[in-house]
Amino acid sequence: MRDEFMITRQGKQFVLFAGLLDEAHARGLKAIDTDLVQVPTPENGQVAIVKATVEMEDGKAFSGIGDASPDNVGRMIAQHTIRMAETRAKARALRDAVNVGVASLEEMSDGDDVPSPPVAQESSRSQSRTNSSVQAVPNAAANGLPPNDEQQAPSEKKGTKQKARKSQVDLLRTLAEELRGENGVARLEGRIGKSLTALTREEADLWIDRLTPAEGREAASGE
Secondary structure, eight states, X not given: OOGGGEEEETTEEEEOHHHHHHHHHHTTEEEEEEEEEEOOOGGGTTOEEEEEEEEETTSOEEEEEEEEOTTSSOGGGGGGHHHHHHHHHHHHHHHHHHTOOSOBGGGSOOOTTSOOOOOOOOOOHHHHXXXXXXXXXXXXXXXXXXXXXXXXXXXXXXXXXXXXXXXXXXXXXXXXXHHHGGGHHHHHHHHHTSOGGXXXXXXXXXXXXXXXXXXXXXXXXXX
């Protein structure tokens, strides 16, 4: 697995779904089939269950089960539990196929206790460009970030201006889509004030920490 598809958050390592797919293709992925095992209904708690089967060119097959319900996905993805269950099932099957032991981000629970970033106030284009580095870090009181000098944009601290890694951008996109649905990336970029690819590494880290599901943070802190 290429390093760019591995990421560590609060001491806990995760693999990105894009990395699993990339590695599977490199090893001879032939096909991925999915079957809807359980349709979400009020009687079963709106739990969707999907089985995924990964077939490699050497004839070996690997399967995985994924589930999703309004209780373990973000608020904005609650209407798309079948899609999320399918993604989780494929991630688990792909992990077996390429022999990756760490969990993928998509397999993590994301309950309704995860706070969503507040809706940004509309501002003029010129002001947005002028203050983009400041907007990259949300208000501490509203978002639980450290106070005082730690509120400053990372690009203003110690002159750090290295662009975000591809793995950081990919992770932010995945988090945004899980939390806010198909328009999650656009909404996050509107909140930040610039595109994800324009973030510095430290800015990306701050937003990843902010959007990482609470359950993942608690699991990491308990290690």
